[in-house]
Amino acid sequence: MSVTIISRSQWGARPWTGSIASVSLSERTEFFVHYDGADPINRTGNAVPQAIERSHLGQGWSGIGYHFVVDQAGNVYEGRGWGLQGAHCPGHNVSGIGVQIAIGGDQAPTDAALRSTRALYDEACAKTGRTLAKRGHKDGFPTLCPGGRLYAWVQSGMPSPGGGNGGATGYVPFPGAEWFKANPVSPIVTAMGRRLVAEGCSAYSSGPGPRWTEADRQSYAKWQRKRGFGGADADGWPGKTTWDALRVPAV
Numbered sequence: 664m665s666v667t668i669i670s671r672s673q674w675g676a677r678p679w680t681g682s683i684a685s686v687s688l689s690e691r692t693e694f695f696v697h698y699d700g701a702d703p704i705n706r707t708g709n710a711v712p713q714a715i716e717r718s719h720l721g722q723g724w725s726g727i728g729y730h731f732v733v734d735q736a737g738n739v740y741e742g743r744g745w746g747l748q749g750a751h752c753p754g755h756n757v758s759g760i761g762v763q764i765a766i767g768g769d770q771a772p773t774d775a776a777l778r779s780t781r782a783l784y785d786e787a788c789a790k791t792g793r794t795l796a797k798r799g800h801k802d803g804f805p806t807l808c809p810g811g812r813l814y815a816w817v818q819s820g821m822p823s824p825g826g827g828n829g830g831a832t833g834y835v836p837f838p839g840a841e842w843f844k845a846n847p848v849s850p851i852v853t854a855m856g857r858r859l860v861a862e863g864c865s866a867y868s869s870g871p872g873p874r875w876t877e878a879d880r881q882s883y884a885k886w887q888r889k890r891g892f893g894g895a896d897a898d899g900w901p902g903k904t905t906w907d908a909l910r911v912p913a914v
């Protein structure tokens with residue numbers, strides 16, 4: 664998937680208020696995912712980067728601090744772009760390309776937003792000629808950013824929904840324990856439940872279905888015990904080792 668980037672002039676960015684250092688692609692080694700903050704975002708279109716720009720100018724910065732911003736429709740807006748130093752994570756503004764996915768709090772990112780961000784990551788790797796480290800803001804600075812959902816997505820390898828690297832092996836990559844604790848409603852939960860039933864680890868009285876329930880947790884705990892785990896390691900919250908062993912088919 665190629666990326667279309669909405670340029671600063673297209674979304675109506677204001678001129679930079681100060682000079683910003685240039686950074687060559689060879690200096691980039693990391694790709695940081697951010698969210699907007701504690702509150703859900705309902706803005707759409709150009710209003711998304713414009714609001715961030717207002718906020719960052721209000722902090723005395725030269726303009727928007729992220730390199731790119733991705734909205735829930737999957738639109739990608741140019742911030743500092745490929746060639747300028749960012750203002751998104753202290754100590755990582757030269758080495759790290761910072762991308763904000765415009766959601767807040769426990770708001771769920773759309774598949775379109777995740778697909779565009781993954782495509783942007785792939786583009787960044789192609790441009791720099793290296794595999795950039797995948798990071799959430801909290802990997803470089805003590806913060807809640809990018810929130811539980813996006814951090815779980817980053818930790819699971821930033822799979823592109825509906826295709827991409829999840830399908831490469833045919834199995835769903837581990838979404839992270841936090842993803843399950845956010846009570847997801849997803850075909851991944853159904854596919855997981857079917858695998859648990861097939862492994863003789865059912866605690867279901869009905870289903871399995873797409874909504875994560877206590878029956879899913881109890882079924883998963885059976886699977887953990889079957890794999891030889893006990894105590895806190897068999898609490899029913901999926902971990903990477905047992906998830907990979909379960910081999911949930913890509914959905």
Ligand SMILES: [Zn+2]
Nearest residue numbers: 697698800808
């Ligand atoms: Zn952040």
